[in-house]
Amino acid sequence: MNIKSFHPPQRVLMGPGPSDVSPRVLEAMSRPTLGHLDPVFVSMMDEMKALLKYAFRTENELTMPVSAPGSAGMETCFVNLVEPGDKVVICQNGVFAGRMKENVERAGGVAVMVQDEWGRAIDPQKLEDALKANPDAKIVAFVHAETSTGAQSDAKTLVGIAHKHNCLAIVDAVTSLGGSRLLVDEWKIDAIYSGTQKCISCTPGLSPVSFSNDALEKIKNRKTRVQSWFLDLNLVMGYWGGTTKRAYHHTAPINALYGLHEALVILQEEGLENSWARHQKNHLALRAGLEAMGLSFVVPEGERLPQLNAISVPEGVDEAQVRALLLSDYGLEIGAGLGAMAGKVWRIGLMGHASNPKNVRLCLAALDDVLGRLKAPVQRGVAVAAANAHL
Amino acid sequence: MNIKSFHPPQRVLMGPGPSDVSPRVLEAMSRPTLGHLDPVFVSMMDEMKALLKYAFRTENELTMPVSAPGSAGMETCFVNLVEPGDKVVICQNGVFAGRMKENVERAGGVAVMVQDEWGRAIDPQKLEDALKANPDAKIVAFVHAETSTGAQSDAKTLVGIAHKHNCLAIVDAVTSLGGSRLLVDEWKIDAIYSGTQKCISCTPGLSPVSFSNDALEKIKNRKTRVQSWFLDLNLVMGYWGGTTKRAYHHTAPINALYGLHEALVILQEEGLENSWARHQKNHLALRAGLEAMGLSFVVPEGERLPQLNAISVPEGVDEAQVRALLLSDYGLEIGAGLGAMAGKVWRIGLMGHASNPKNVRLCLAALDDVLGRLKAPVQRGVAVAAANAHL
Numbered sequence A, B: 001m002n003i004k005s006f007h008p009p010q011r012v013l014m015g016p017g018p019s020d021v022s023p024r025v026l027e028a029m030s031r032p033t034l035g036h037l038d039p040v041f042v043s044m045m046d047e048m049k050a051l052l053k054y055a056f057r058t059e060n061e062l063t064m065p066v067s068a069p070g071s072a073g074m075e076t077c078f079v080n081l082v083e084p085g086d087k088v089v090i091c092q093n094g095v096f097a098g099r100m101k102e103n104v105e106r107a108g109g110v111a112v113m114v115q116d117e118w119g120r121a122i123d124p125q126k127l128e129d130a131l132k133a134n135p136d137a138k139i140v141a142f143v144h145a146e147t148s149t150g151a152q153s154d155a156k157t158l159v160g161i162a163h164k165h166n167c168l169a170i171v172d173a174v175t176s177l178g179g180s181r182l183l184v185d186e187w188k189i190d191a192i193y194s195g196t197q198k199c200i201s202c203t204p205g206l207s208p209v210s211f212s213n214d215a216l217e218k219i220k221n222r223k224t225r226v227q228s229w230f231l232d233l234n235l236v237m238g239y240w241g242g243t244t245k246r247a248y249h250h251t252a253p254i255n256a257l258y259g260l261h262e263a264l265v266i267l268q269e270e271g272l273e274n275s276w277a278r279h280q281k282n283h284l285a286l287r288a289g290l291e292a293m294g295l296s297f298v299v300p301e302g303e304r305l306p307q308l309n310a311i312s313v314p315e316g317v318d319e320a321q322v323r324a325l326l327l328s329d330y331g332l333e334i335g336a337g338l339g340a341m342a343g344k345v346w347r348i349g350l351m352g353h354a355s356n357p358k359n360v361r362l363c364l365a366a367l368d369d370v371l372g373r374l375k376a377p378v379q380r381g382v383a384v385a386a387a388n389a390h391l
Helices: A023-029 A039-056 A070-081 A095-106 A124-133 A155-164 A213-220 A233-240 A254-270 A272-293 A319-330 A357-373 A383-388 B023-029 B039-056 B070-081 B095-106 B124-133 B155-164 B213-220 B233-240 B254-270 B272-293 B319-330 B357-373 B383-388
Strands: A012-014 A062-066 A087-092 A110-115 A139-143 A168-172 A191-193 A207-211 A308-312 A332-336 A345-349 B012-014 B062-066 B087-092 B110-115 B137-143 B168-172 B191-193 B207-211 B308-312 B332-336 B345-349
Touching: A012 A345, A012 A357, A023 A254, A023 B023, A039 A062, A039 A207, A039 A254, A062 A070, A062 A233, A070 A095, A070 A139, A070 A168, A070 A191, A070 A207, A070 A213, A087 A095, A087 A124, A095 A110, A095 A139, A095 A168, A110 A124, A124 A139, A124 A155, A139 A155, A155 A168, A168 A213, A207 A213, A213 A233, A254 A272, A254 B254, A272 A308, A272 A357, A272 A383, A319 A332, A319 A345, A319 A357, A332 A357, A357 A383, B012 B345, B012 B357, B023 B254, B039 B062, B039 B207, B039 B254, B062 B070, B062 B233, B070 B095, B070 B137, B070 B168, B070 B191, B070 B207, B070 B213, B087 B095, B087 B124, B095 B110, B095 B137, B095 B168, B110 B124, B124 B137, B124 B155, B137 B155, B155 B168, B168 B213, B207 B213, B213 B233, B254 B272, B272 B308, B272 B357, B272 B383, B319 B332, B319 B345, B319 B357, B332 B357, B357 B383
Parallel strands: A012 A332, A087 A110, A087 A139, A139 A168, A168 A191, B012 B332, B087 B110, B087 B137, B137 B168, B168 B191
Antiparallel strands: A062 A207, A191 A207, A308 A345, A332 A345, B062 B207, B191 B207, B308 B345, B332 B345
């Protein structure tokens, strides 16, 4: 065995995440490692919390990154808030609510699924009806921005309905944080988790989370222990909490945190609203180009995520071949369909650092070439010009 | 709020971990991010598995890094192998077996604790007796290299006793992997977890694990679901398993994995036995210096870890002040005591990249200065010369 250093090629990442990472973030990750209890590192942790509060638009004291990917952030919310027997109403309009169900059941809870069409926003009336039919429900959970379909739901309204029925609200913001309007305090979200590899444009591996005081109360007053030691917030708080003395819980992923800190500094420099506006603008340009080619969106207008564009694969086209050609000939990654949409859609991300006019043009020009080569039924030579009108 | 980029100072990390990281590893982490299903990345994953098999000395097919720190690697072993009601015998000679107990109980198992003195190796006879008294035990768990005390136990003998009593053996190798003799297949270890931030000299955040076929059989034949979705090996195997088609489970921490790959390439270049020998040599030099000063080891000779040297704080010395001065005046981090040893010991790591003659000399010279300034009862001006005789 003689394995050499690994030197990855440079890609353009326009799939469902990870998205392109800023060179500043990559450089930050290579800075000297500190001890996880070093006073200089601890002061960086305070900055990290302040930056995450800014990104989430919250004053929640318990706002921090979980030391593992978004899936672990999801699990952090469920294992801490769900006690055995707790009924949780989950609105499903894509893949990730199915994972929420797994989490609820493995935590000993009872999941009540409210099904919506995949590719559509969640229907608030269905949630209202489900809560009327389940007056003993304690928690409502839903995905704000469904990465599997590109649909965005009205989080504010859904949280309002949950509270009206005395439920806490857990919200998946993996793909929305930094990319579209998200106001944790104003919308009164109780528990929220995200990922670093989407619109924050950091590398994958961490999961920013935030918990309201009501959520914190439920966690502190649990009758049973949290089933995960690693994710038990009663313990994690001793390290990330607001006290001056930090207690060792686990060894934090130091250099990955450097990367997230830098990514959040970049977000702060741009301004959160400006970032949302940029995502919207580039989405409109991409949309104009795709529609000019004759490609159609899965999600109706008004329910679309600007950062994740799911489009239907034209008839007769081998979708995997298209992705393979984009990767080999343009170094461009776009995403396949997931779950029920596998084989039927492409998912084109315009997330964070990757949401820029250059990427919009590259993607349209590359699709024009590759779909043309495969004789797909699309209009040639018009996409980039249509996008340019918006850029 | 106007938070700037974070630029950490350069430290010398000679605590219980993280240890100094090679510049090659830091540079590797800043290479371009790939998608987690990119064919180039997937081929890197195959190399990673081969490199980890080499480091663990195993042919176990299920050998991979968990996408979270060592604590999550520990939890991966316990939540997958322990079913509700399972009795687990845990040998405790330091802090981390206490965490194992937490894991067993949270997974619904029954923990039987076998207590040994902190700072000593585990007594095999006590394990033998405990298993005779608990013929229904299904699993034995212990720490190979106790990071809290610097004691090393005879893993081969302990695993042999476990198997004689029809138990699977779970071994914590967080601090031993790469730093001292560890032969997973020859010793027939069933489940093992480690960390990346000790003798592998990568940044913290990942946990290499490996499972024998017997362990795998128990996992596949569980009567109950694994309580963690994120750590459920039945699911994780679909992504890291040996098949050509990788199924999406969670988004892997791409750039952290680049770092681990590079760290393991460095280990392969040096050779595993050479790495063990280097750790031993530098330990003997440090020991000579410390003993020349009149400082004494917590652990008796023959049970000491070369990579983690726990020494007693001399009477009348404020141990925290010493660490603060080492940090401020030499940029040198050593560790405090943990658990029952807090305030009584220092833990001096010579792990991975940090295990080198320059660090041995720096640590001794710095201690000579700082302890002298604080008028500690130590012999001055002799430590470095005593170490030099071994270097």
